[in-house]
Amino acid sequence: MSYLDIQSLEVRFQDFALQHVSLTVEQGQVFVVLGPSGSGKSVLLETIAGFYTPASGTIRLAGRDITHLPPEDRHIGFMFQDYALFPHRTVAENVRFGLRNRQGRDDHTLKILEMLGITHLQDRKPLTLSGGEKQRVALARALVAEPQLFLLDEPLSALDARARDAVREELKHLLKSLGITAVYVTHDQTEGLVMADRMAVFNKGQVLQSGLPADIFSRPVDKFVAYFVGMETIVSGTVVSNGEGSCIVAVGGIQMQAAGDLSPGKPVTVGIRPEDVTLSEPGANLSDPANHLRATVRSIVPLGPIFKVTLDCGFELVAFVIKEGYIELDLQEGKEVVAFVKPSAVHLIT
Amino acid sequence: MAQQLEQRRAGWASGALGRRSLLLVFWAIGGIFLFLVLSPIVQLFANQTPAGLSSVAAIPSVQSAIFLSLATAAITAVVAAILGTPLAYALVHSTFRGHGIIDALVDLPLAVPHTVAGIALLLVYGRTGFIGGPAESLFGLQFYNAAIGIVVALLFVSSPFMINSAKLGFASVDPRLEKVARTLGASPWRVFREVSLPLSIRSVLTGMLLTYARAISEIGAVIVLAYYPMTAPVKIYTLFLETGLPESSAMAVLLLAITLSTFMVFRYLAYGRPASGGKQ
Numbered sequence: 001m002s003y004l005d006i007q008s009l010e011v012r013f014q015d016f017a018l019q020h021v022s023l024t025v026e027q028g029q030v031f032v033v034l035g036p037s038g039s040g041k042s043v044l045l046e047t048i049a050g051f052y053t054p055a056s057g058t059i060r061l062a063g064r065d066i067t068h069l070p071p072e073d074r075h076i077g078f079m080f081q082d083y084a085l086f087p088h089r090t091v092a093e094n095v096r097f098g099l100r101n102r103q104g105r106d107d108h109t110l111k112i113l114e115m116l117g118i119t120h121l122q123d124r125k126p127l128t129l130s131g132g133e134k135q136r137v138a139l140a141r142a143l144v145a146e147p148q149l150f151l152l153d154e155p156l157s158a159l160d161a162r163a164r165d166a167v168r169e170e171l172k173h174l175l176k177s178l179g180i181t182a183v184y185v186t187h188d189q190t191e192g193l194v195m196a197d198r199m200a201v202f203n204k205g206q207v208l209q210s211g212l213p214a215d216i217f218s219r220p221v222d223k224f225v226a227y228f229v230g231m232e233t234i235v236s237g238t239v240v241s242n243g244e245g246s247c248i249v250a251v252g253g254i255q256m257q258a259a260g261d262l263s264p265g266k267p268v269t270v271g272i273r274p275e276d277v278t279l280s281e282p283g284a285n286l287s288d289p290a291n292h293l294r295a296t297v298r299s300i301v302p303l304g305p306i307f308k309v310t311l312d313c314g315f316e317l318v319a320f321v322i323k324e325g326y327i328e329l330d331l332q333e334g335k336e337v338v339a340f341v342k343p344s345a346v347h348l349i350t
Numbered sequence: 351m352a353q354q355l356e357q358r359r360a361g362w363a364s365g366a367l368g369r370r371s372l373l374l375v376f377w378a379i380g381g382i383f384l385f386l387v388l389s390p391i392v393q394l395f396a397n398q399t400p401a402g403l404s405s406v407a408a409i410p411s412v413q414s415a416i417f418l419s420l421a422t423a424a425i426t427a428v429v430a431a432i433l434g435t436p437l438a439y440a441l442v443h444s445t446f447r448g449h450g451i452i453d454a455l456v457d458l459p460l461a462v463p464h465t466v467a468g469i470a471l472l473l474v475y476g477r478t479g480f481i482g483g484p485a486e487s488l489f490g491l492q493f494y495n496a497a498i499g500i501v502v503a504l505l506f507v508s509s510p511f512m513i514n515s516a517k518l519g520f521a522s523v524d525p526r527l528e529k530v531a532r533t534l535g536a537s538p539w540r541v542f543r544e545v546s547l548p549l550s551i552r553s554v555l556t557g558m559l560l561t562y563a564r565a566i567s568e569i570g571a572v573i574v575l576a577y578y579p580m581t582a583p584v585k586i587y588t589l590f591l592e593t594g595l596p597e598s599s600a601m602a603v604l605l606l607a608i609t610l611s612t613f614m615v616f617r618y619l620a621y622g623r624p625a626s627g628g629k630q
Contacts (some may be wrong), residue, residue, distance in 0.1 A: 049533055070534035079532040084526040088548050097544070098534040145534045 001063065003027040003181055004048075004149055008270055009048050009057035018205045019042055021057070021270050025149075025198070030175055030182045032213070034228065035202035036194040041185040041225035044202070045151045048183065051076050078140030081154045083134045086291060087125035091137050092122035098145035112140045116174075117320065126183065130158040132167050137173065150182040152176070156191060189230050193217065201225045221345065222267055226349055231271035232308075232318035239266045239348075246343055250314030256291045258346035269349040276345035279337045290340040297335045300326075307331070313339055391606070404536075406600040415585035416605055420612060421583065422497060423565035426504040427558040434534040435554055438516035439546065441548050459506055468574025475502055475575060480616055499576040504565040512558035519553020520546060540595035562616065562624050566609050 002024035011018040018040055025031040035041045046052055048059060050071035059067045066074050086094050095109050113119045116136045126134060135155065142150065150171035155171065156164045171196055175182055186192050192199060193213050200210035201224075209221045226234055237251035239262045247262050248255050251270050262268065282294070297311035302308075307326050311317045317339055321331065329337065383561065404414055441453055459467065475482040475493035483490040493499035525545050531541045547554075561619035569583035582605045 032363070051529055051532075071529070072535045073536055074533070076533055078530055080526045080530060082526070084524065084530040085546060086527060086531075086549075097531065097536070129594075141534065147533075280470070 001060065003029075003249030004031075004183070005058075005060040006048070007046065007060075008220065010045075010055045011043060011144060012055050014038060014041075016043070016205060018047065018054075018285055021198055021205070021207055023207060023210060025181060025183060027181050029197040030172075030180075030184055030195050030200040032130045032167065032196035033183060033185045033197055033202050034186075034189060034190040036185070036187055036228070038204040039203045041187075041202055042153055043205070045153050045183060046076070046151075049076050049078050049151055053079065054117055075148045077145060077148070077150045078134075079138050079142060079152045079155050082158045082250075083126075083138035083155075085129075085134055085141070087126055090123050090125055091129070094126065095122075095140045095144055098141045099144075105180050105248060109144060109346055112143050116140050116143075128241055132170075133164055134168060135159075135171070139171075143178070148181070150180050152182060152184045152298040154186055155184070156186070157188075164191075169194075178233045189217075189228065200226055203228075217273075220271060220349060222349060223271075226269070226271040226347070230273060231272070231347065232247050232274040233272040233277075233316065235266055235270050235315045239264050239268060247348075249346070249348065252313075253295060254314040256293070256341070256346055257343040258348050260348045261346045262348060262350065266350065270340055271347040271349055272317065273347075274318045276341060277317060278321055278329075278340045279309065279311075279321060279325065280330065280340065282336050282338055290342045291346065293339045293341065295337055295339045297331055297333055297337060299333060311337070311339055352447075364570045373501060394606070395603055398600055400568060402596060402600045403603065403609050406597055407604055412585060412589075414600050415553055415582045416601075416608060418497065418579055419582035419605070420567055420608070422500045422504060422513050424532060425564050426508060426565040427499065427512075428563040430508060430553060430561045431516075431558050434509060434512035434557065435516050435547075438513050438557075439520050441513075442517055442520040457510050459508075460510050464507055465570065465572025467472055468503060468571040471506060471575045473501060474497070493575065493577045497576075499573055500579075500581060503571040503575045504568055507568050507571050508561040508564040512557040515549065515557030516520070516554050517561060519550030519556075522553070523549045538595055541627050552621070557615070559616055559620060560572070563609075563613065566605075580628065 004023075004025040006021060006023050006052060009018055009021040021044060023031065033041050033044065043052065049064070050069060054067065057067070061074070061076070086097065089097070090111070092109060095113060099108065113122055116270070118133065118136045118140060119127065121137065121286050127139065129137065139255075151308075153261060156168055159167055168191060174180075175195075184192075184195050186195070196213045198211065199213045199216055201208045201216060201220075203224055209216055209225050211288060216225065217229045220231065221230055223234055235250040237256075240248045240250050240255060241264050242248070242261055242317050245261055246257055246259055247264075247342060249268060249270060256270070258270070279295075293313040295311035295317060297309060298312050298316070299310045300307055301310075303320075305323065307321045307323070309319045309320060309321050309331060319339060321329075325331075329335075331337075356367045397477055433536055438457075441449060441456070462470075472494070473479055475485075476493055477483060477486060477492075479493075482493050485493065492497070493502060527543050527549070532538070567583065568583075569587060572581055573587070580588065582601070584600050586601050586605065589601055602603065
């Protein structure tokens with residue numbers, strides 16, 4: 001049996017429900033639940049922590065059925081979005097709150113403060129701390145209670161973009177080096193990809209797909225998952241012919257080669273990640289085995305270091321272009337280009 | 351809070367003309383209100399002579415009435431906090447059907463004329479009331495015309511101030527703080543003691559202060575249930591009826607001055623600093 005084993009969990013509210021949520025997490029793994037806001041991710045976490053009573057289903061942690069235990073008896077650490085530090089207590093007092101065994105309390109607290117490099121903050125009040133510092137304090141406070149499982153609810157979304165990248169790496173390193181088993185909730189696919197050993201995409205109170213992040217990102221099971229893991233191009237098509245592990249699909253009046261062996265006539269959804277599309281001048285390198293699609297630039301949106309280019313090639317195709325390519329191709333609206341997409345990057349969702 | 355204040359001041363300093371004229375008009379309207387409130391009180395103080403004040407202050411029944419008012423108001427504030435704080439917490443955290451009705455009932459004393467409250471209290475705590483009767487025959491405890499009756503009346507009329515203020519405090523505690531405390535192994539009792547209550551303590555103290563102020567000013571309910579021993583407002587009223595304005599207004603000024611100073615002291619004790627007080 002898995003370390004954390006959740007079986008067909010159901011929680012009902014007046015206007016919302018978790019529906020038959022099952023997931024398993026092995027010891028030492030970080031399991032990411034990826035979903036939009038309002039999808040019920042937080043409810044799932046708070047149910048695991050013991051704040052909602054499931055209508056049915058079971059939650060087992062380290063072989064123990066905890067479905068009906070109160071939160072204080074579950075030994076589960078919780079890290080909220082804004083870290084929920086007690087504002088009326090100093091850092092040291094916050095951390096000591098979690099001590100279950102009151103003996104040797106100061107030694108243990110000090111050790112953990114030291115480990116997280118926040119000893120110098122111990123007399124400060126939370127209001128005076130930066131986002132990254134608050135997170136370490138929250139982590140220290142949870143660690144002191146010696147949890148068997150960590151739940152993290154969007155732990156980076158309260159930080160500004162610059163701090164987020166640094167804290168994300170640090171958090172990942174800490175979780176891994178301490179061997180923490182965690183369920184990590186986020187709406188950010190990049191964050192999810194960085195943190196996850198395994199992952200589930202969640203929407204409307206249900207798990208839509210779970211597995212290895214690479215599998216979910218390359219083989220989404222439906223349109224929602226495809227969209228949510230960053231496939232910008234999602235269009236309907238039909239399989240025309242097949243053979244030798246690949247097939248030809250008709251999309252928006254043109255034909256493309258795709259990986260996968262599907263029977264002709266089958267309607268499919270075609271998903272293409274924008275980073276898998278490369279652009280070049282018309283007429284260039286047509287011997288490339290990739291699909292080459294004649295396209296017209298419809299719009300260009302700068303997204304920090306890259307440009308999001310929307311093309312018309314019979315259907316709407318989105319590509320990411322780095323600045324160098326943008327200058328070299330002299331991209332502008334109305335420009336004719338060729339878009340290359342490898343067959344393996346043309347994902348067919350049935 | 352301080353930041354908001356700074357921002358507001360900065361907006362003022364930048365001298366947006368429209369904003370300035372808006373504030374001017376609002377101060378002018380507000381001035382009418384302030385005049386309405388302050389003019390009788392200023393006049394009350396202006397009418398006094400030191401001789402008149404000291405002669406009234408020397409009357410034993412005046413002294414005992416003022417002392418009784420301060421004492422019963424202080425006791426009321428403490429009892430209200432002991433009884434009202436748990437109720438406020440329960441109201442904020444309960445989800446059962448119908449707790450909204452209890453919520454509304456809490457405000458009822460605000461809408462009941464205080465003489466009506468006094469009569470209703472008399473029916474319960476009077477000599478033949480269902481509590482007053484047994485209390486007297488079993489324990490010799492008399493509410494009618496007794497200090498404890500005064501406290502009961504004061505509790506009735508001031509309870510909404512205590513409960514609503516504490517409710518505001520408990521409702522403003524981030525539920526995530528209470529949740530995270532549970533995950534750290536704290537029982538609901540410990541969470542209340544170490545998280546919810548400390549974070550709401552200012553609101554509870556504010557409730558006590560409002561209760562104290564309301565209790566000192568009460569006459570309607572008190573006069574019906576306990577005409578004697580006389581609280582200060584009752585004594586002022588009888589002085590007014592018996593001797594007219596000079597003595598009653600002199601005692602009124604004494605009561606106001608003493609009340610204000612005790613109010614300042616409590617405020618200081620509660621918030622740690624005079625007048626400017628409030629939350630940080």
